[in-house]
Amino acid sequence: MRALAAAAIGLTAALALVLTVSAIGGPSGETSPEPLLTTVPEHP
Known part of the structure; x- marks a missing residue:
């Protein structure tokens, strides 16, 4: 019974x-238009 009560509290x-x-609400901000x-x- 204690386990059930602990699960309910959690x-x-x-x-x-x-x-x-x-x-x-989530953090306000803007996404970058640049692709990841x-x-x-490669460097020539």
Whole structure:
């Protein structure tokens, strides 16, 4: 029974954290228009 109570408390805390972050909103910023390079460019 203690394990069930601990799981319920943990789930409630995780849900509260998710709701808090979603209410506050993500960090504001802009994405870069430049594409990310996945390979090292070759130098001639």
